[in-house]
Amino acid sequence: MKKWIKWIFISLALSVLVLGYLYSQSNDPGSGKITLKELEFYTTPEPAFEDAKAQDKLMFVYMRSEYCYWCNKFEEEAFTNQSVIDKLNGNFILVSIDVDTQRKEITNFGVYGTPTGIFLDPNGTEIKRIRGYVENGTFLNTINEIAKLKEA
Incomplete structure (x- = not known):
């Protein structure tokens, strides 16, 4: 027994x-990619920059930590919202940086806390930075405004 x-x-x-x-x-x-809720992100900026230039798309760089309460809350709200998913997939190349394991990227982007979202043009020039948690509606308004800048 x-x-x-x-x-x-x-x-x-x-x-x-x-x-x-x-x-x-x-x-x-x-591995090059990670899925967060309903969205697929690059895990390093270099191939994302190449795609952004090739497709003439904006970039959204999302700095996060597995153990960050506010990151998890933001992801649960924003990355499951169909309007956010559609807008991000249609207009942006997505990058997720894990601040616990990708220290070089934290320094390169000048990030001091999580969550942090950084919007870049196809050449890598920063358009806007969101520090800390934002509610879903605020985030959706921000990505809509930034997408309109690209269209203009």
């Missing part, structure tokens, strides 16, 4: 390890 308990425990432990590995591979900054 003790053998079965041992094998059940080993099987469960292996299952948890395999699932954890698979999850980390799908949301690993080294």
